[in-house]
Amino acid sequence: MRKFVSCLLAAVAVAAMCTSTWAADCGACGGGCAGGCGDAASSASGCGDVGAACGGTRTVYQRQYVTEMQTVTATEYTTETRERSYTVMTRVPKTETKTRTVTVMVPETKTKTVNYTVNRNVTETKTAEYTVQVPYTEQVEQTYTVNVPVKEEKTSTYTVMVPKSEERTSTYTVSVPYTEQVEQTYTAMVPVTEEKTSTYTVMVPVSEEKTSTYTVSVPYTEQVEQTYTVNVPYTEEMSGSRTVQKRVPVQSMKTVQVRGGSWQNQMVEVPGGTDACGCPCPPKQCCKRVWVPTCETKEVPVTTYECVTEEVPYSYTVTKCRQEQRSRMVSVTKHRQEERTRTYTVTSCRPEERTRTYTVTKMVPEQKTRTVSVTKHRQEERTRTHTVTVNVPEERTRTYTVTKMVPEQKTRSVSVTKYRTETKTREYTVTKCVPETMTKEVSYTVMVPQQKEESYTVTTYDCVPETKTSTYTVRVPHTVTKEVPVQKCVTVAVEVPVEGGCGGDAGAAGAGACGDAGACGAAGACGGEAAACGSGGRGCRKRGCRRGC
Numbered sequence: 001m002r003k004f005v006s007c008l009l010a011a012v013a014v015a016a017m018c019t020s021t022w023a024a025d026c027g028a029c030g031g032g033c034a035g036g037c038g039d040a041a042s043s044a045s046g047c048g049d050v051g052a053a054c055g056g057t058r059t060v061y062q063r064q065y066v067t068e069m070q071t072v073t074a075t076e077y078t079t080e081t082r083e084r085s086y087t088v089m090t091r092v093p094k095t096e097t098k099t100r101t102v103t104v105m106v107p108e109t110k111t112k113t114v115n116y117t118v119n120r121n122v123t124e125t126k127t128a129e130y131t132v133q134v135p136y137t138e139q140v141e142q143t144y145t146v147n148v149p150v151k152e153e154k155t156s157t158y159t160v161m162v163p164k165s166e167e168r169t170s171t172y173t174v175s176v177p178y179t180e181q182v183e184q185t186y187t188a189m190v191p192v193t194e195e196k197t198s199t200y201t202v203m204v205p206v207s208e209e210k211t212s213t214y215t216v217s218v219p220y221t222e223q224v225e226q227t228y229t230v231n232v233p234y235t236e237e238m239s240g241s242r243t244v245q246k247r248v249p250v251q252s253m254k255t256v257q258v259r260g261g262s263w264q265n266q267m268v269e270v271p272g273g274t275d276a277c278g279c280p281c282p283p284k285q286c287c288k289r290v291w292v293p294t295c296e297t298k299e300v301p302v303t304t305y306e307c308v309t310e311e312v313p314y315s316y317t318v319t320k321c322r323q324e325q326r327s328r329m330v331s332v333t334k335h336r337q338e339e340r341t342r343t344y345t346v347t348s349c350r351p352e353e354r355t356r357t358y359t360v361t362k363m364v365p366e367q368k369t370r371t372v373s374v375t376k377h378r379q380e381e382r383t384r385t386h387t388v389t390v391n392v393p394e395e396r397t398r399t400y401t402v403t404k405m406v407p408e409q410k411t412r413s414v415s416v417t418k419y420r421t422e423t424k425t426r427e428y429t430v431t432k433c434v435p436e437t438m439t440k441e442v443s444y445t446v447m448v449p450q451q452k453e454e455s456y457t458v459t460t461y462d463c464v465p466e467t468k469t470s471t472y473t474v475r476v477p478h479t480v481t482k483e484v485p486v487q488k489c490v491t492v493a494v495e496v497p498v499e500g501g502c503g504g505d506a507g508a509a510g511a512g513a514c515g516d517a518g519a520c521g522a523a524g525a526c527g528g529e530a531a532a533c534g535s536g537g538r539g540c541r542k543r544g545c546r547r548g549c
Helices: 002-028 037-042 504-509 539-547
Strands: 057-270 284-497
Touching: none
Parallel strands: none
Antiparallel strands: 057 284
8 A cells, every 4th residue: 555655646746747847848938939929039038049949958947856854833732630629519418307287087987878779670561573484385387407318229249258068087096994893902000009018227316424624725914025126217308400491592683684665756758749840849857756665684683592401409308217126015915725624415326227017009010902993094996077167269249228318308396485474473571670769877987187296307408518629631732843854846957958950941040039930940939921820820829838848
């Protein structure tokens, strides 16, 4: 954005300087040939030698920017702290007791006679007429459409599978069962009971008193001196070292590329072009502001951090233990052997033989004979005749009846039920409520006003003025004289060589302010026709003074 603004300012400056140069050229010639030859002659001192302008040097006025220090009056502001006093009204409460008369409504019970109305039910018979819709039947002729079936005979051919029976004979084998009586021998187990005697041994328990001697360890306590080792702690100071890493700042120089630049005034040559008579004009020198970028290499101090390993001594406390021999009296339990006697009962078992009788049942095998019917089969060949049905296709013709429905209009009498309106009379009972006035005694409460004195508290507030002080900040202006750099546009006269000759007869004559004279050919004078100033009087007025040479 800054570069874009700089380029835009430079372009505006160049355009302003070039416009000033053109205007200076036109103003120096006294308005060109706008007033005819007389004006051209009178402006000869401003333009210089007319003949010198066609082939010699020429004075050109250019504008340049010069920086000067200018004294400027500026207003600056200083912050000052001030104090101010202000009054605050404080409300101070004040309590007062006052007396007032209050009217209190006291309830009072009174009795009065009140008339009230009671509605009694009175029954009354009334007659009312009502309308009834009475139905009646009427015969009406109605036309309707009936689908009448019409039969039609049709013939069609179809194929029928006609069954045909054939007699066939086949031989087959049959297993014919027959029964045969066979005598069979089998073994049967017959139970036989037998008495047996056996001898068995029984262990009979026998109790016996015995005496035995046994040894018992009897404990007893004895005091014995015991030596033991104790670890006694003690503290010892020790020293050591540990490795510590530190970040140490290191100053070094670093080469960096700094991009900068400055605004500089450059002289730019602008082509002059040609005038109305075709004479080439000398080029113009314009002052142009150009941003000249620079790239500088600088040495910049840089702080970097390096990790440095360092051995740091430190002291620490160690708790150690040393062994000490100590003695103490210990109660030791010991045992002595004592012999003792005891009596105990021993139960032993002695064998005793006994006899018992028992019954034994045995199964004795016995051979028996029986007659059994056995079914056997013998193979017999037989012949059978069976009928086989075979389907034979046969074409047949059939006649069938097709029934079609043909619509037909018919008339019939239909009974239609209609309604006629009849008026009838009925009696109904109406119950009316007849009001009746009655009297009763009513108790009511009336609020009677009574005057009463009461005390009440009133809080009033008195406004007491109080002065407070506050601090505030004020911006105080004061005038300061400064020197600021200011750029001025200065007009500088420059001698520029003029190339080329004058067109027509004006450049060859080279004398006088009129006739054949003219700045840059026929641009400022009259040329061949002095009064006309070129062709039709349009030379310098339109192109000479507007564009300049």
